[in-house]
Each structure stands twice: as C-alpha cells, then as structure tokens.
Amino acid sequence: MNAGALTRVAPPLLTFVVGVGLAEVTIRALGVSPLLLPPPSAVWAAATAEAGTLLPALATTAQAVLAGLALATTLGIAAAVALAASPWVQRAFYPYAIFFQVVPIVAIAPLLVIWFGYGFRAVVAAAFVVSVFPVIANTLAGLLSVDPALRDLFRLHGAGRAATLWKLRLPWALPYLLTGLRIAAGLAVIGAIVGEFVGGGGLGVVVLGAMRQQRTDLVFAAVGYASALGLVLFAAVGLASRFALRHWHASEKEG
Amino acid sequence: MHRGVSLAFEGVHRSFRSATEGEVHALAGIDLAIEAGSFVALLGPSGCGKSTLLRLAAGLDRPERGRVERDGGDVAMVFQDAHLLPWRDVVENVALPLELLGRGDGRARAATALDRVGLGDALRRYPAELSGGMRMRASLARACVTDPQLLLLDEPFAALDELTRMALDDDLRRLWAETGLTVLFVTHSIAEAAYLAERVVVLSRRPARVVLDHAVALPAERSAALRADPAFARELGVLQEALRRGADLA
Numbered sequence: 001m002n003a004g005a006l007t008r009v010a011p012p013l014l015t016f017v018v019g020v021g022l023a024e025v026t027i028r029a030l031g032v033s034p035l036l037l038p039p040p041s042a043v044w045a046a047a048t049a050e051a052g053t054l055l056p057a058l059a060t061t062a063q064a065v066l067a068g069l070a071l072a073t074t075l076g077i078a079a080a081v082a083l084a085a086s087p088w089v090q091r092a093f094y095p096y097a098i099f100f101q102v103v104p105i106v107a108i109a110p111l112l113v114i115w116f117g118y119g120f121r122a123v124v125a126a127a128f129v130v131s132v133f134p135v136i137a138n139t140l141a142g143l144l145s146v147d148p149a150l151r152d153l154f155r156l157h158g159a160g161r162a163a164t165l166w167k168l169r170l171p172w173a174l175p176y177l178l179t180g181l182r183i184a185a186g187l188a189v190i191g192a193i194v195g196e197f198v199g200g201g202g203l204g205v206v207v208l209g210a211m212r213q214q215r216t217d218l219v220f221a222a223v224g225y226a227s228a229l230g231l232v233l234f235a236a237v238g239l240a241s242r243f244a245l246r247h248w249h250a251s252e253k254e255g
Numbered sequence: 256m257h258r259g260v261s262l263a264f265e266g267v268h269r270s271f272r273s274a275t276e277g278e279v280h281a282l283a284g285i286d287l288a289i290e291a292g293s294f295v296a297l298l299g300p301s302g303c304g305k306s307t308l309l310r311l312a313a314g315l316d317r318p319e320r321g322r323v324e325r326d327g328g329d330v331a332m333v334f335q336d337a338h339l340l341p342w343r344d345v346v347e348n349v350a351l352p353l354e355l356l357g358r359g360d361g362r363a364r365a366a367t368a369l370d371r372v373g374l375g376d377a378l379r380r381y382p383a384e385l386s387g388g389m390r391m392r393a394s395l396a397r398a399c400v401t402d403p404q405l406l407l408l409d410e411p412f413a414a415l416d417e418l419t420r421m422a423l424d425d426d427l428r429r430l431w432a433e434t435g436l437t438v439l440f441v442t443h444s445i446a447e448a449a450y451l452a453e454r455v456v457v458l459s460r461r462p463a464r465v466v467l468d469h470a471v472a473l474p475a476e477r478s479a480a481l482r483a484d485p486a487f488a489r490e491l492g493v494l495q496e497a498l499r500r501g502a503d504l505a
Binding site: 047133147149150152154155156157158159163167168171174248 | 310313314315330331332334336338340341342344351352354355356381382383401448
C-alpha cells in the first residue's frame with residue numbers, strides 16, 4: 001500500500017474503529033437493553049453465528065437486486081432513447097416516467113405481489129421500479145447534451161439516425177448513464193428488501209423473522225449484510241465507470 | 256488543375272429567434288462568389304453571423320431568402336475547438352468521416368492524413384493525452400481524410416497559443432497549395448486573415464453585410480518573415496480600416 005492509498009483509507013477506518021468502540025462502551029455503560037440497541041459486539045456475534053442463515057439470504061437478495069438493475073438498465077436506456085427522439089415525445093411521456101421516482105415502493109409492493117406472485121419475480125420488480133428512474137433521467141440528460149458541433153459533423157458526413165445513435169449519442173451519454181447507475185445500485189437494494197417484506201425471501205424475510213423473535217442483534221446483522229451489498233454494488237459501478245471512461249480524462253478523475 | 260469547387264451566395268438572408276434578444280437578423284443579403292480553388296477569409300467581429308454563413312455553405316442550414324450554390328463534392332468542416340470523440344483514439348477519430356460515408360475501413364488513409372499534419376507517431380493516443388495544438392492538428396487531419404473539395408474552417412485556431420497558431424497557419428497554407436481545394440476560413444483576427452488568404456471578405460456587425468472584398472497583395476509563398484514586411488503591415492491597415500467601418504455601420 002502506498003502513501004496515497006493510506007491517507008485515503010486511514011481516516012474513514014479510524015472513524016469507524018473509534019465510532020464502534022465508543023458505541024460499545026456507551027451502550028454497556030448505560031445498560032441499554034439489548035432488545036432496543038445491542039452493542040456492536042453482540043451484532044458481530046449474531047452476524048457470524050447466524051451466517052448459515054444470512055449468507056444464503058444475502059445471495060437471494062443479491063440475485064434479485066442484480067436482475068432488477070439489469071432490467072432497469074436495459075429498459076431505462078431504451079426509454080431514454082425513445083424520449084430523446086423528439087421534444088414532443090418528451091413532453092408527452094416524461095412526466096409519467098417521473099412516476100417511477102415518486103411512487104412509494106412500500107405502498108405498491110403488495111400490488112407487485114398480486115401481479116407477479118410471491119417470490120423472486122415480485123422482488124425483482126420492486127428493485128426495478130425504484131431504480132429505473134435515475135437510469136432514464138441521467139441517460140436522457142446525456143443524450144440531449146451531445147455537442148452540437150459533433151452533430152453537425154455527423155450530418156455533414158451523411159450519418160443516419162442509427163449511426164448517430166450508436167457512434168455518437170450513446171457513447172456520449174455513457175458517463176451520465178454510469179452516474180445514474182451509481183444512484184440506482186443503492187436504490188435497488190432498498191427496493192428488493194421492501195419487496196421481500198411482502199413477497200418473501202432473502203434478507204427482508206430474515207429481518208422480519210428476527211423482529212418477531214425480538215432478535216434485535218440479528219436485525220442489525222441483516223441490515224449490515226444489506227448495507228454491505230449496497231456498498232459492493234456502488235463500488236463495482238465505480239470501478240466499471242473508471243474502466244469505461246479511462247480515456248476520457250475529465251470524468252476519470254472524478255472518483 | 257484545381258480540385259476545389261466554386262461556391263456562391265446570392266442575396267442570402269438568415270435570422271434566428273433568440274430567447275434573450277428576440278428575432279436576430281444574422282445575415283442581410285449576402286452576395287458572394289467564391290472561385291474554385293481559392294483561399295478566402297471571412298473577417299468580422301465576434302457574433303456577426305460568420306458561422307451562420309459557414310453552416311449555409313456546408314448545407315447544414317438553409318437561407319430564408321436567397322440561394323447558396325455549390326457544385327457537388329465532399330465538404331469538410333473544422334470547428335472552433337477540435338471536437339474529437341474522447342472514446343476513440345486519434346486514428347479512429349480521423350477515420351470517422353470515411354466510416355460514416357461508408358467508404359470502408361479508413362485507418363490507412365487516416366494514418367496518411369495524420370502523417371501529413373505531423374501526428375504520424377500519435378496514432379494510438381487518445382484526445383485527452385494530446386495538447387491543444389495536437390488535437391487541432393488531428394481535427395484538421397479528420398477534415399482532410401475524405402479529400403474534400405471544399406474546406407470550411409470556423410475560427411479553428413482561436414484558442415491556441417501564438418506559436419502553435421502560426422505553425423498551424425503554415426500547415427494549412429501548405430495543404431491548400433498542395434491540394435488546390437477551396438478554403439473558406441472564418442476568423443476575427445486581422446493578421447490571420449491577411450497571412451492565410453488570397454482574398455479577404457470583411458463583414459459588418461450584425462446583420463452582416465459585406466463591407467470590403469479585398470484581394471490580398473502578398474506573394475503566394477508565405478513564411479514567418481512576411482509578418483514583419485511593410486507590405487503585410489499595409490494589408491493589415493486596409494483590413495483594420497474596413498473592420499472599423501463595419502463596426503460603425505450597425
């Protein structure tokens with residue numbers, strides 16, 4: 001590890017260690033009931049002891065999140081391309097795309113279960129519904145911000161709609177899409193967990209079960225697993241954009 | 256033996272609707288005939304409608320009144336900045352026009368065009384790794400890769416430092432002399448117009464009118480030494496006076 005990486009990693013790590021230590025000491029000193037707030041050590045114990053339950057649940061949730069994200073990415077890009085076709089199409093349909101952003105996922109999760117049945121498909125649908133809007137909005141912004149001089153260049157050399165889309169507009173929108181995906185990755189985990197509350201399976205069910213058994217430590221452990229999933233996805237999108245934009249210079253430097 | 260095409264504007268009018276200024280009259284009846292194989296500079300204050308004139312010449316825009324006549328043949332354009340695609344390396348950027356025109360894999364021709372502007376050893380580099388001058392050279396190579404008969408340049412070197420700009424001026428002159436294509440060069444720099452062109456058309460402030468149509472009385476062979484020549488200074492004086500007249504006209 002070089003000095004640069006150390007100065008990046010050390011401060012947040014230190015905050016974490018101090019924060020956890022402080023929580024441990026305070027909770028124990030105040031004698032808070034573990035039913036309300038278990039100390040970090042108890043959460044860690046639950047996270048390791050119940051790994052046999054938590055890990056398979058994590059795998060189920062992760063699959064639903066990835067499937068939902070994949071759907072959101074493909075359908076979101078397609079929707080953005082359609083919306084970018086003309087200002088009229090945009091005016092007619094974009095307000096309804098915003099539906100996906102404002103829809104209370106908790107309220108429509110039961111509806112998704114009615115449509116898709118209990119289990120995996122409803123959970124995927126929930127992850128999709130909450131994560132598709134950032135993909136649409138960002139990709140659309142990218143498609144609409146194409147450099148006018150480059151549009152002229154493509155027109156001048158007789159490029160058709162398809163060539164302009166594949167060789168100019170979509171690559172131009174890529175950094176925007178990747179920004180949208182970073183937001184979508186976090187949201188998809190939320191959507192999947194809420195979907196599981198209603199549709200069953202995965203970490204969502206573990207949280208509900210632990211709550212009924214008054215195993216607050218296990219609730220925290222499951223939340224920890226879900227957060228870790230979100231973090232890993234966020235980091236993966238970050239790495240992917242670093243790789244995809246490695247030649248772009250300006251965007252590459254934003255980390 | 257000119258390969259260039261001729262170009263003519265006849266009573267061309269063009270206006271735009273602007274959010275801040277309402278109806279903007281950009282061109283007010285421009286008459287201009289450009290001979291095949293000539294090097295013409297359009298000189299005028301910023302925002303006077305010179306770029307509009309170029310877009311009309313390129314066929315990217317149509318006049319409201321009047322006509323733009325141009326023989327067939329490829330047209331190429333160089334913009335104010337290089338405008339390369341950041342996701343393509345230099346050779347792929349330069350081959351782009353051939354690719355869009357469906358003329359097969361243009362890498363070999365792109366490499367030749369890059370050689371001609373002195374970028375022969377930067378083929379696989381990406382735009383972000385190049386200096387401003389190198390990017391503009393690549394942009395020039397991209398414009399020339401189709402062997403166009405008409406080359407339109409919209410203040411292409413304005414953002415470059417003085418030395419780089421002079422070097423690119425010489426490159427462009429040489430390119431024109433070698434190929435005999437028609438060049439229409441928009442600039443707001445008096446010195447650049449006089450140094451580059453055989454003929455300078457001075458435009459007034461908006462709505463643009465032709466203030467002066469002037470044949471530059473300088474030798475065809477031009478080099479940096481010319482910039483210190485009294486004859487060059489005389490040309491600058493003529494153009495400066497016309498530019499001033501154009502500014503008062505509005």
